[in-house]
Amino acid sequence: MPRPKETFERTQPLTFKSPEEVLEEETMYTTYEIARLLQGLDPGWELDAETESVLLDWAIPWIMVNADSFVFAAPESDDEPGYYGLK
Template identity: 65%
Template sequence: MPLPKDEFEQLYPCDFYTAEELLESGQMYTVYEIARMLQELEPDAELEPETEDVLLDWAIPWIMTNADDLVVAEPRGEDEPGYYGLNE
């Protein structure tokens, strides 16, 4: 259910990194690593599964929004995710 804005102590601008600001040139990242980096965490930070699920809710739309600036690589194995990097 929607809430009135005045029920929140503070509101922040909805500002996301661009692909070039977030990703290093020449590197490929999983969606899990991107999710962490969007929250200014290290790509290999340990997270509780519930926290990782919430971060993925941010990362997946970010990848879709920045798709023109990204390249994709197939997973290296059946049990691994795909990889994303800058489209240079």
């Protein structure tokens, strides 16, 4: 439910890091790994499905907004994710 802004003790600007600040240049990542990195987590960190879903809700739009910075590698099979890396 919406809340009046004054009910919050503090607000801050919503900022996102650039792809170059998050990813290593010579490495390709799945969207799941990118989602973890955006939160400052190790890309191999195990997460429960609900948390991973929330992180993907942030990561997928970030990837789309920054699409000009990425290259894509198709998955090796239909049941695996694709990989993204810096151009």
